[in-house]
Amino acid sequence: MVKKIAVLGSTGSIGRSTLEVIEAFPERFQVVALTAGENIELLAKQAEKFKPLQVACKNEYLAEKLKPLLPEGIKLLHGKEGIMACARHPEVEIVVSALVGSAGLLPTMAAVEAGKTLALANKESLVMAGKLLFKKAQESGARVIPVDSEHSAIFQALHAGRPEDVNQIILTASGGPFRDTPKEVLSQVTPEQALKHPNWQMGPKITIDSATLMNKGLEVIEAHFLFKIPPEKIKVVIHPQSIVHSLVEFVDGSVIAQLGVPDMRVPIAYALSYPERLPLPFPKLDLVKASPLTFEEPDLEKFPCLALAYEALRLGGTAPAVLNAANEIAVEAFLEGRLRFDLIPVVVQKTLEQAQIKEPFSIDEVINADIFARIIAHQIIDELEKS
Numbered sequence: 336m337v338k339k340i341a342v343l344g345s346t347g348s349i350g351r352s353t354l355e356v357i358e359a360f361p362e363r364f365q366v367v368a369l370t371a372g373e374n375i376e377l378l379a380k381q382a383e384k385f386k387p388l389q390v391a392c393k394n395e396y397l398a399e400k401l402k403p404l405l406p407e408g409i410k411l412l413h414g415k416e417g418i419m420a421c422a423r424h425p426e427v428e429i430v431v432s433a434l435v436g437s438a439g440l441l442p443t444m445a446a447v448e449a450g451k452t453l454a455l456a457n458k459e460s461l462v463m464a465g466k467l468l469f470k471k472a473q474e475s476g477a478r479v480i481p482v483d484s485e486h487s488a489i490f491q492a493l494h495a496g497r498p499e500d501v502n503q504i505i506l507t508a509s510g511g512p513f514r515d516t517p518k519e520v521l522s523q524v525t526p527e528q529a530l531k532h533p534n535w536q537m538g539p540k541i542t543i544d545s546a547t548l549m550n551k552g553l554e555v556i557e558a559h560f561l562f563k564i565p566p567e568k569i570k571v572v573i574h575p576q577s578i579v580h581s582l583v584e585f586v587d588g589s590v591i592a593q594l595g596v597p598d599m600r601v602p603i604a605y606a607l608s609y610p611e612r613l614p615l616p617f618p619k620l621d622l623v624k625a626s627p628l629t630f631e632e633p634d635l636e637k638f639p640c641l642a643l644a645y646e647a648l649r650l651g652g653t654a655p656a657v658l659n660a661a662n663e664i665a666v667e668a669f670l671e672g673r674l675r676f677d678l679i680p681v682v683v684q685k686t687l688e689q690a691q692i693k694e695p696f697s698i699d700e701v702i703n704a705d706i707f708a709r710i711i712a713h714q715i716i717d718e719l720e721k722s
């Protein structure tokens with residue numbers, strides 16, 4: 336049976352890798368919808384190649400520019416509503432949510448509400464609204480399959496035992512480009528240096544998150560909602576080689592890990608083909624060449640973002656959404672040269688202290704918390720800029 340797929344964020348790093356997997360198995364997958372933000376030239380090329388029924392881009396202005404570039408017969412939509420319509424398209428079975436940041440929240444929710452199988456890369460939507468998202472999934476029958484490499488690894492390792500026999504899950508983190516950089520030097524590091532991830536080629540936002548360890552913090556929250564595991568049973572260990580993608584420890588002390596080369600096409604393919612596995616034509620792991628595999632404790636003083644994410648998870652309610660919003664604003668400011676790298680966690684911490692945290696009962700309440708947190712984070716950055 337051919338699986339029919341919508342790729343939200345098809346022009347990004349995960350989106351492009353997803354299309355490479357689909358291209359390698361044309362008899363297994365068919366692209367029904369594609370969406371982009373601003374890269375309409377690439378979207379047009381993808382539409383030419385994969386012939387989707389429908390595409391969408393960020394706004395009407397870009398849609399007007401995209402129109403003449405598209406092949407005949409493809410429906411063109413735009414804006415949040417257009418992207419959500421791609422997620423809900425009646426012919427789509429699997430929605431790959433590969434948008435970055437909070438822009439992914441509503442389209443991801445639309446896919447869940449429509450009962451689609453969600454191949455989830457956009458971790459921010461789970462961080463912002465994990466509880467509400469899984470409540471909706473229960474109502475609609477939507478299934479959530481993780482794409483994030485660590486969560487795909489845990490999803491696979493969990494098959495080795497019963498949920499009640501899990502002792503803890505262990506997320507691996509590369510440690511980022513500044514793992515060996517002295518703490519005092521972090522105030523001087525540039526966006527160019529921070530954008531050089533040691534093992535993965537990814538979009539800019541997640542690459543900065545990896546450098547601050549906020550990516551691992553977001554992943555702790557993501558793991559909590561995906562696997563219903565309390566924060567005290569989620570451990571993070573630094574593994575600079577990014578070969579062991581994560582592990583599950585069971586009550587008998589057995590530890591089951593998933594290993595592989597750092598290539599996102601592997602977890603993407605698994606999410607698309609689950610419960611089957613595809614014979615991927617990509618490089619495989621050579622254990623001898625990958626050796627040695629090493630592990631160390633994370634330095635929470637040098638990288639406070641990880642501890643802040645645990646704190647937000649323990650606070651609960653809108654705290655993870657506030658953490659996420661403040662982080663997005665701080666990362667943007669750092670990339671624009673307006674904020675020092677070592678002040679990213681300061682902005683997040685101060686925003687968490689100043690924001691009102693409450694239990695959200697709707698997505699609108701999550702969005703309100705996100706908006707207020709952004710206002711607070713901007714004010715904090717303005718003050719830091721003046722001082």
Ligand SMILES: NC(=O)C1=CN([C@@H]2O[C@H](COP(=O)(O)OP(=O)(O)OC[C@H]3O[C@@H](n4cnc5c(N)ncnc54)[C@H](OP(=O)(O)O)[C@@H]3O)[C@@H](O)[C@H]2O)C=CC1
Nearest residue numbers: 344346347348349371372373374434435438456457537538
């Ligand atoms: N890259 C990776 O290896 C991994 C990524 N992830 C997660 O996957 C998600 C995607 O990451 P990544 O692929 O690296 O990100 P990229 O920045 O490479 O891609 C983001 C995609 O989202 C689109 N987009 C951005 N903003 C908007 C918007 N406002 N409206 C509509 N579309 C928008 C972009 O469009 P355009 O470029 O056309 O403007 C692009 O298609 C993130 O949540 C990340 O944390 C998780 C694990 C690994």
Ligand SMILES: CC(=O)[C@@H](O)[C@H](O)COP(=O)(O)O
Nearest residue numbers: 483484508509510511545550
């Ligand atoms: C590929 C992937 O899943 C990323 O989330 C990756 O794990 C980032 O690397 P860090 O381990 O440095 O955060």
Ligand SMILES: [Mn+2]
Nearest residue numbers: 483484485554
């Ligand atoms: Mn990851």
